[in-house]
Amino acid sequence: MAKFLLTGGAGYIGSHTNLALAEAGHETLVFDDLSTGFRELVTQGELIVGDLLDQSVLDDVLEDGAFDAVIHFAAKNFVGESFENPSKYWRNNVLGTRNLLDSMSRFGPNVLVFSSSCAVYGEPVKIPISEDHPLAPLNPYGRTKLACEWMIEEEAIAHRLKFANLRYFNAVGADPEGRIGMLLPSHPQLLEACIDTALGKRDVLPVFGNDYPTKDGTGLRDFIHVSDLASAHIAAAERLLEGGNSMTLNLGTGKGFTVFEVIREVEKQWGDKFNVELRPRRSGDPAVSVADSLMAQHILAWNPRFSDLETIVATALNWQRRRCESCS
CATH class of the missing domain: 3.40.50.720 (NAD(P)-binding Rossmann-like Domain)
Structure with a gap:
């Protein structure tokens, strides 16, 4: 120890x-x-x-x-x-x-x-x-x-x-057992903003840029x-x-998901569509960011276990649902 x-x-x-x-x-x-x-x-x-x-x-x-x-x-x-x-x-x-x-x-x-x-x-x-x-x-x-x-x-x-x-x-994500997770900050990132929208805490879900050189025009990230x-x-x-x-x-995982792919997965698991508003790109945001993590996997004998998009969204939603239930 x-x-x-x-x-x-x-x-x-x-x-x-x-x-x-x-x-x-x-x-x-x-x-x-x-x-x-x-x-x-x-x-x-x-x-x-x-x-x-x-x-x-x-x-x-x-x-x-x-x-x-x-x-x-x-x-x-x-x-x-x-x-x-x-x-x-x-x-x-x-x-x-x-x-x-x-x-x-x-x-x-x-x-x-x-x-x-x-x-x-x-x-x-x-x-x-x-x-x-x-x-x-x-x-x-x-x-x-x-x-x-x-x-x-x-x-x-x-x-x-x-x-x-x-x-x-x-x-991204939250403890798989739902004990802790993200407490929504004043500057929410993509997944937190999606959940914020799902919970009715915001009327519009902003998407910053849909003209990137990616498959759907939105930024692609390694989550x-x-x-x-x-x-x-x-x-x-x-x-x-x-x-x-x-x-x-x-x-990282060596794979990436676009902003729209994350939004669609949250919508699917939540069971509702969001009001998405397209906005200009933010300064300093690259179009694509995906890791080569082979060195970490080799040196640390480490491999991501929970980083598929379905699990990421499911754990984050489970955490926020639990918080809503405890506050109601």
């Missing part, structure tokens, strides 16, 4: 990883400022409410914690908002990561799994996207993630940090189930703790 600190562990992916770690027999402590995370999603371990920008609090947590590894999820992650308020993203994502690295260099541990993003690649020049693809992020969010990767790599040279930079694609992401984080951490080398890996 190992002891993990999860920054941002009250968020969507962090909370699923926290749950999976506990089920695997590990001890966890969640550090989250709850600005976009939720106390109710922390179903295992202790929660400390704190901010990575507060160096003294972070020092205290790491000095007292005797952690074996850190899994670093804490970040702002809305592409559109990153254009509107880039300083917020550089401050939270980059300075927060810098503070974490500084505290780890003083108090340990020396193992870090970092929640990176396919946004570091920008517009694909080849599909599927492998780890050696050119790095040319199109938005401030992606640029902050790439800056964090560079800091981590330099820290590894200076202080013998062992790391896994995990560049994952589009996280990876959040539980599959959680298992990959655990596999990466355990490999590092067992003496494995640092790594930078893609996490």
